[in-house]
Amino acid sequence: MARAFTPKVVTANDLIEGDVIYLTEQDQWTRQHTEAELIEDEAHAQLRLLFANGQQAKVVGAYLADAKAGPDGPEPVHFREAFRAKGPSNYAHGKQETRA
Amino acid sequence: MYTYSEYDDAYVRRRVAEFSQQIGRRIDGSLTEDEFKPLRLMNGLYLQLHAYMLRVAIPYGTLDSAKMDQLAYIAEKWDKGYGHFTTRQNIQYNWPKLPDVPAILEALADVGMHAIQTSGNTIRNVTADHFAGAAADEIEDPRPVAELLRQWSTDHPEFQFMPRKFKIAITGSPNDRAVTKAHDIGLRMVRNEAGEPGFEVLVGGGLGRTPMIGQVINPFLPKADLLPYCEAIVSVWNTLGRRDNKYKARIKITVAENGMDTFRALVEERFAEIRPEFTGVDQEILAAIEKEFAAPAFRNAPAEAYDAAYGADPVFRSWADTNLAEHRIDGYAIVTISLKAHGQTPGDATADQMRVMADLARRYGHDELRISHEQNVILPHVHKSDLPVIHAELLRAGLATANVGLISDIIACPGMDYCALATARSIPVAEQIATRFDELKLEHEIGEIKIKISGCINACGHHHVGHIGILGLDRAGVENYQITLGGDGTETAAVGERTGPGFAYDEIVPAIETIIRTYLKERESAEERFLDCYRRVGINPFKLALYGEDAKGRARAA
Ligand code: HEM
Numbered sequence: 009m010a011r012a013f014t015p016k017v018v019t020a021n022d023l024i025e026g027d028v029i030y031l032t033e034q035d036q037w038t039r040q041h042t043e044a045e046l047i048e049d050e051a052h053a054q055l056r057l058l059f060a061n062g063q064q065a066k067v068v069g070a071y072l073a074d075a076k077a078g079p080d081g082p083e084p085v086h087f088r089e090a091f092r093a094k095g096p097s098n099y100a101h102g103k104q105e106t107r108a
Numbered sequence: 109m110y111t112y113s114e115y116d117d118a119y120v121r122r123r124v125a126e127f128s129q130q131i132g133r134r135i136d137g138s139l140t141e142d143e144f145k146p147l148r149l150m151n152g153l154y155l156q157l158h159a160y161m162l163r164v165a166i167p168y169g170t171l172d173s174a175k176m177d178q179l180a181y182i183a184e185k186w187d188k189g190y191g192h193f194t195t196r197q198n199i200q201y202n203w204p205k206l207p208d209v210p211a212i213l214e215a216l217a218d219v220g221m222h223a224i225q226t227s228g229n230t231i232r233n234v235t236a237d238h239f240a241g242a243a244a245d246e247i248e249d250p251r252p253v254a255e256l257l258r259q260w261s262t263d264h265p266e267f268q269f270m271p272r273k274f275k276i277a278i279t280g281s282p283n284d285r286a287v288t289k290a291h292d293i294g295l296r297m298v299r300n301e302a303g304e305p306g307f308e309v310l311v312g313g314g315l316g317r318t319p320m321i322g323q324v325i326n327p328f329l330p331k332a333d334l335l336p337y338c339e340a341i342v343s344v345w346n347t348l349g350r351r352d353n354k355y356k357a358r359i360k361i362t363v364a365e366n367g368m369d370t371f372r373a374l375v376e377e378r379f380a381e382i383r384p385e386f387t388g389v390d391q392e393i394l395a396a397i398e399k400e401f402a403a404p405a406f407r408n409a410p411a412e413a414y415d416a417a418y419g420a421d422p423v424f425r426s427w428a429d430t431n432l433a434e435h436r437i438d439g440y441a442i443v444t445i446s447l448k449a450h451g452q453t454p455g456d457a458t459a460d461q462m463r464v465m466a467d468l469a470r471r472y473g474h475d476e477l478r479i480s481h482e483q484n485v486i487l488p489h490v491h492k493s494d495l496p497v498i499h500a501e502l503l504r505a506g507l508a509t510a511n512v513g514l515i516s517d518i519i520a521c522p523g524m525d526y527c528a529l530a531t532a533r534s535i536p537v538a539e540q541i542a543t544r545f546d547e548l549k550l551e552h553e554i555g556e557i558k559i560k561i562s563g564c565i566n567a568c569g570h571h572h573v574g575h576i577g578i579l580g581l582d583r584a585g586v587e588n589y590q591i592t593l594g595g596d597g598t599e600t601a602a603v604g605e606r607t608g609p610g611f612a613y614d615e616i617v618p619a620i621e622t623i624i625r626t627y628l629k630e631r632e633s634a635e636e637r638f639l640d641c642y643r644r645v646g647i648n649p650f651k652l653a654l655y656g657e658d659a660k661g662r663a664r665a666a
């Protein structure tokens with residue numbers, strides 16, 4: 009039996025600022041994990057990644073990261089993605105500043 | 109202090125201009141990331157987890173106040189008001205924006221600094237003993253030779269596309285403070301029977317996933333042969349090195365696979381070939397560089413102010429006992445400014461703190477500062493009578509932590525808080541260990557101990573050579589920390605031994621506490637350091653304390 013597909017989000021770093029970004033359903037890039045498009049289908053995931061890789065002048069290093077549905081939108085699964093979504097733990101820098 | 113020649117300045121400016129154009133072409137879309145990445149790495153610009161990171165070289169760890177002031181200015185103007193000093197005597201800025209990088213590089217060039225060859229498969233920043241030129245145990249200041257190596261290796265056409273990165277460390281003292289045995293080439297100054305200074309040359313040391321202690325390839329190399337000999341080593345490795353597999357590409361593997369005898373014979377052969385090409389120009393350049401490193405005009409003054417403060421002020425005394433080292437000149441001391449305030453990020457300094465340190469160097473320190481591989485800042489030449497004033501100013505700036513060489517003086521790499529390669533966090537582990545032992549008020553009782561933490565197998569935090577090494581890993585999607593004991597980065601270098609299975613994030617600080625309590629119980633006296641005690645009793649008492657009676661079983665299961 010084929011393995012169940014783990015839902016994904018497309019994530020990358022912003023070319024200018026380097027900040028972590030996510031692809032939304034509307035083909036926009038957002039800084040919030042919860043606003044990302046949660047992709048539940050493997051073929052669609054590949055298409056979305058192709059789209060992201062076509063945006064060379066905006067983003068760097070796009071890839072698919074495991075995610076799961078949460079009350080406010082998609083949430084990271086792995087702790088690395090959780091740190092990327094949140095920012096460093098030693099200072100309230102990065103996303104933690106802009107969100108405050 | 110070496111100052112840039114017109115040639116150096118023109119070269120660095122040319123590189124800035126070239127890279128500025130490349131950044132422009134990346135932003136306007138004419139370069140893809142695949143095309144741009146090698147170009148930015150050649151200029152020290154990484155992309156980490158949350159932002160770009162610019163790694164700036166501080167050659168052999170030496171700075172003057174103008175350079176330090178400029179690092180502060182850059183931190184404030186283009187970063188978030190701080191910088192991170194690393195084990196490789198670099199400073200890393202964690203938040204530059206791509207369009208600002210040309211201006212930052214321009215500002216660096218204004219004070220004779222750059223970020224060239226701080227990345228990529230090149231010869232990296234040459235690191236040196238941070239007490240160079242000041243240490244009481246030193247044969248000669250190794251920095252002129254380090255500067256010669258820097259000039260030789262910078263933009264060397266043969267050495268821009270090597271199998272892997274290449275790191276050289278140098279010390280002029282028998283007490284190795286530069287971890288020379290964990291470098292691709294380690295140079296330790298020694299004297300021959302006639303009393304002339306030369307170098308013991310070590311090769312094939314390195315950390316990373318296959319830690320190895322460097323071996324002696326030449327017990328005494330005359331100073332005049334240094335460049336051709338190093339060139340011979342790099343060139344033999346450049347030919348033999350495993351370009352097929354990046355995990356086997358470092359010189360340590362080349363030496364291990366071919367055997368030291370074969371490797372040495374090839375180096376000798378290559379050396380014989382190229383030695384005649386070095387007609388003495390390098391020695392003329394070295395002589396000119398040596399003049400730039402002339403010792404400062406030390407003064408002869410009474411040190412009563414120091415004695416008085418030492419007698420009267422317990423806070424000053426505690427700081428003096430831990431943070432001062434012996435200077436070669438009577439009446440002088442070497443000051444280590446700790447960047448390890450309890451609970452703070454090891455190696456970070458704010459722009460204000462950088463300015464305070466620059467100012468102290470200017471006023472009391474013959475305008476010299478050093479960055480140590482232990483992520484602290486050094487004022488190498490301070491007259492003892494000035495120490496009370498210096499201490500008072502450091503206190504005001506939050507820089508007077510009296511913990512050098514103690515349990516909270518931890519080396520930690522950026523780990524998963526910043527680094528894209530990380531498998532776990534390291535900074536919060538360091539912060540929590542420091543805070544915990546400060547609360548226990550045990551730090552001074554424990555005495556000399558070195559804890560070193562890396563957030564992945566690459567070992568940027570030197571964990572293999574920590575008395576206690578901590579390696580953060582990702583075990584099935586959770587952070588897990590392996591402990592090694594008995595590592596040593598000095599002249600008696602050793603790679604630490606693993607205790608057994610790792611510990612979860614919330615178990616690691618209690619595990620370290622268990623190790624320390626075991627040491628306090630096992631040691632013969634307060635004079636027996638952790639490392640000496642470990643060497644006497646071995647790993648078993650620690651295993652037993654960590655894992656209980658099933659220690660053996662769990663160790664086997666790991
Ligand atoms: C984005 C940040 C960094 C990246 C991507 C990085 C990457 C690496 C890699 C891949 C290695 C392993 C090389 C090998 O085994 O061939 C390594 C080793 C090392 N790095 Fe880093 N590093 C980073 C930050 C740092 C920092 C902050 C320091 C200093 C605190 C540092 C110092 C070292 C040292 C001392 C080694 C081990 C010595 C050796 O080369 O064998 N690195 N680094």
Ligand code: SF4
Pocket residue numbers: 521522523524527528529530531562563564565566567568569
């Ligand atoms: S040891 Fe690993 S996590 Fe730490 S800085 Fe080096 S590459 Fe990054």
